[in-house]
Amino acid sequence: MTRPTAELRPSSSPPAAPARPVLAFLARPQFLALGVVLLVNWLLFPGFFDITWKDGRLFGSLIDVLNRGAPVAILAIGMTAVIATKGVDLSVGAVMAIAGATAAVMVTSGQPAILAVAVALGVGLLCGLWNGLLVTALEIQPIIATLVLMVAGRGLAQLITEGTIVTFTDPLLIFIGTGSALGLPTPVLLALGLMVLTTLIVRRSALGLLIEAVGVNRSAARFAGISAGVLLVLVYTFAGFCAALSGLIVAGDIRGADANNAGLWLELDAILAVVIGGTSLMGGRFSIPMSVVGAMIIQAMNTGILISGFSPEFNLVVKSGVIILILVLQSPMSASLFQRRIRAVKSEGGQP
Amino acid sequence: MNRSLRPLLATTAIFLLAYLLAVLQFPGMVSTRVLGNFLTDNAFLGIAAVGMTFVILSGGIDLSVGAVIGFTTVLIAVLVMWLGLHPLAAFAVALIVAAGFGAAMGAAIHYLRVPSFIVTLAGMFLARGAASVLSPDSIGIKHDFYTAVSRSYILLPGGGRLTVIGLVMLAVFLFGIVLAHRTRFGSAVYALGGSETSAALMGVPVARTTILIYTLSSTLAGLAGVVFSLYTSAGYSLSALGVELDAIAAVVIGGTLLTGGYGFVAGTFIGVMLQGLVQTYIVFDGTLSSWWTKIVIGALLFMFILLQRLIFTAAPRRKAAPGQRKTLWTA
Numbered sequence: 001m002t003r004p005t006a007e008l009r010p011s012s013s014p015p016a017a018p019a020r021p022v023l024a025f026l027a028r029p030q031f032l033a034l035g036v037v038l039l040v041n042w043l044l045f046p047g048f049f050d051i052t053w054k055d056g057r058l059f060g061s062l063i064d065v066l067n068r069g070a071p072v073a074i075l076a077i078g079m080t081a082v083i084a085t086k087g088v089d090l091s092v093g094a095v096m097a098i099a100g101a102t103a104a105v106m107v108t109s110g111q112p113a114i115l116a117v118a119v120a121l122g123v124g125l126l127c128g129l130w131n132g133l134l135v136t137a138l139e140i141q142p143i144i145a146t147l148v149l150m151v152a153g154r155g156l157a158q159l160i161t162e163g164t165i166v167t168f169t170d171p172l173l174i175f176i177g178t179g180s181a182l183g184l185p186t187p188v189l190l191a192l193g194l195m196v197l198t199t200l201i202v203r204r205s206a207l208g209l210l211i212e213a214v215g216v217n218r219s220a221a222r223f224a225g226i227s228a229g230v231l232l233v234l235v236y237t238f239a240g241f242c243a244a245l246s247g248l249i250v251a252g253d254i255r256g257a258d259a260n261n262a263g264l265w266l267e268l269d270a271i272l273a274v275v276i277g278g279t280s281l282m283g284g285r286f287s288i289p290m291s292v293v294g295a296m297i298i299q300a301m302n303t304g305i306l307i308s309g310f311s312p313e314f315n316l317v318v319k320s321g322v323i324i325l326i327l328v329l330q331s332p333m334s335a336s337l338f339q340r341r342i343r344a345v346k347s348e349g350g351q352p
Numbered sequence: 353m354n355r356s357l358r359p360l361l362a363t364t365a366i367f368l369l370a371y372l373l374a375v376l377q378f379p380g381m382v383s384t385r386v387l388g389n390f391l392t393d394n395a396f397l398g399i400a401a402v403g404m405t406f407v408i409l410s411g412g413i414d415l416s417v418g419a420v421i422g423f424t425t426v427l428i429a430v431l432v433m434w435l436g437l438h439p440l441a442a443f444a445v446a447l448i449v450a451a452g453f454g455a456a457m458g459a460a461i462h463y464l465r466v467p468s469f470i471v472t473l474a475g476m477f478l479a480r481g482a483a484s485v486l487s488p489d490s491i492g493i494k495h496d497f498y499t500a501v502s503r504s505y506i507l508l509p510g511g512g513r514l515t516v517i518g519l520v521m522l523a524v525f526l527f528g529i530v531l532a533h534r535t536r537f538g539s540a541v542y543a544l545g546g547s548e549t550s551a552a553l554m555g556v557p558v559a560r561t562t563i564l565i566y567t568l569s570s571t572l573a574g575l576a577g578v579v580f581s582l583y584t585s586a587g588y589s590l591s592a593l594g595v596e597l598d599a600i601a602a603v604v605i606g607g608t609l610l611t612g613g614y615g616f617v618a619g620t621f622i623g624v625m626l627q628g629l630v631q632t633y634i635v636f637d638g639t640l641s642s643w644w645t646k647i648v649i650g651a652l653l654f655m656f657i658l659l660q661r662l663i664f665t666a667a668p669r670r671k672a673a674p675g676q677r678k679t680l681w682t683a
Contacts, residue, residue, distance in 0.1 A: 088469070138658065138661050139661070140610075141610060143469055144604070147597065147600065147653070148653050148657070149650070150597065151601060151646060152646055152647050152653075152654075155643040155646030155647035158641070158646075159643060159644075159647065259643075281466070311484065311488055313480075313488055314484075315481070316477045316478070316480050317478060317481035318481075320475070320477035320478035323470070323473065323474035327460065327464050327471065
């Protein structure tokens with residue numbers, strides 16, 4: 001960020017052409033990475049690609065990857081929008097816990113399930129609105145503004161559940177977590193639907209462009225007539241909504257709300273998914289479908305480590321390795337090494 | 353009066369007021385016994401928070417401290433219990449490993465030009481993962497040195513005990529205060545937090561300072577791990593989960609400006625004590641549940657961020673380039 005703007009231009013990739021052939025789209029490094037991870041999984045476990053039809057839905061390891069990856073994918077959709085504005089939302093894990101706790105407590109106290117789901121989503125929106133207002137009205141850095149809710153949020157969730165794990169048997173909530181429709185698990189359908197809907201809204205209107213403009217330079221966007229504040233509040237509120245939806249899925253999956261562990265560290269997975277998807281942490285360049293692919297890569301790695309018999313903790317080491325690799329590849333230093341001539345390397349190396 | 357002293361004064365006033373209110377309700381809280389436990393129970397947090405203060409002063413953030421504490425406890429337990437090393441030798445090894453880890457993160461932040469939070473996030477995964485690869489289970493430490501350390505303390509008038517680890521924390525805070533306000537390195541940290549470009553133009557060695565800051569933070573996190581290991585006599589890969597957040601909260605409550613450049617190590621001490629006070633109050637009260645700690649700390653964090661905002665928005669215009677403060681995060 002401290003580099004002169006003149007140097008920023010060439011190192012960032014050129015804007016994507018609007019209509020690109022499917023083949024070129026699939027040749028992106030993210031898809032190659034996903035393919036490699038899946039192939040390794042297949043080598044470790046030959047039945048990995050088997051998919052069977054049983055009891056009116058699909059079963060198989062691939063479907064399992066999609067299903068387990070859905071909560072992070074949904075978080076990543078919201079996180080992509082936030083990161084595109086040069087922000088970050090650390091509170092999504094805590095918001096998941098709050099939303100799950102709200103829904104669970106409401107259905108166990110006899111409220112209709114529809115209302116519980118609506119209120120839980122509403123609470124997520126409110127949490128996002130709070131973050132958005134801290135970032136815009138008070139101009140606090142996003143990482144710190146969302147830290148407040150990250151610290152206090154789990155406490156609030158425990159306040160709602162009164163420190164216990166609230167279990168429920170409500171069919172609607174369980175359907176959201178473990179049900180199936182059209183042959184696919186509900187979480188997959190929800191993630192898919194949200195991805196398509198958001199991508200359409202963002203790319204078929206000017207919204208995506210405006211978000212990118214705010215991410216590149218907030219003041220410039222404001223001078224250009226974009227109401228940056230409203231847009232930022234909207235983006236954080238949307239992230240809160242995604243977190244609440246994800247929280248409902250996780251709660252429905254275990255048929256209970258665990259205020260301590262629901263969504264623990266998932267904010268980091270979501271950020272990682274967004275970064276793997278190629279969205280720039282410096283703001284201004286984002287792709288929602290690629291973030292979902294990023295979430296799937298993470299989940300495929302998780303599954304691979306589990307079926308290969310390593311301890312699940314080994315996952316963390318692999319994840320950190322992936323982050324480091326991406327950081328090195330994304331860094332201006334390697335960009336100048338790969339793309340530009342010796343002169344560029346010299347000017348980069350000449351900086352203190 | 354110096355404007356930048358105001359957050360520190362506000363923190364001190366709020367701590368004294370809160371302590372007064374707590375004492376009015378529970379007169380037992382004024383004893384040296386409680387004060388001694390304050391220091392002992394928060395020693396590891398305090399030590400980690402000193403390192404975090406330097407990182408935040410320079411405009412960065414270190415999310416890896418909790419993981420480094422966890423890793424250090426496991427490493428010490430493995431070295432002492434499995435390899436039969438003397439604890440002091442194990443401490444030295446652990447501190448060197450932590451320092452190298454921090455130096456690598458600092459180098460990555462500077463040379464790869466990535467936001468510090470993403471590098472230290474990777475560091476957090478790596479340290480937690482490495483700790484669980486070493487040993488996924490908790491390892492109890494039984495060694496004469498540990499029993500000797502836990503038995504030695506200075507008896508304060510009134511029956512309070514000033515333990516070794518409490519003393520270590522106080523020493524680290526003194527070291528931090530001197531380092532921040534009386535050395536060339538300290539000035540370089542403040543300069544970096546003000547503006548990295550200006551600091552570089554003034555001749556501050558940016559690369560060396562950045563690497564040193566994260567080395568310091570990780571070394572202190574390693575020391576916090578040593579203290580935590582002495583405190584619990586065990587090594588567990590999931591210990592000190594979320595301490596990085598408590599440390600950040602302590603630094604912010606202590607009046608350090610999150611965008612870097614302003615703040616005091618002494619303020620962090622009060623921030624740590626304020627968190628300790630909240631926990632002790634909840635223990636004394638008995639009817640409040642532990643989750644109130646998180647909510648109160650979150651509320652305090654919010655209050656102090658708001659306070660900083662108000663004070664520094666009201667500050668005279670000549671003082672700052674507003675653009676610098678509005679930077680969403682500094683690399």
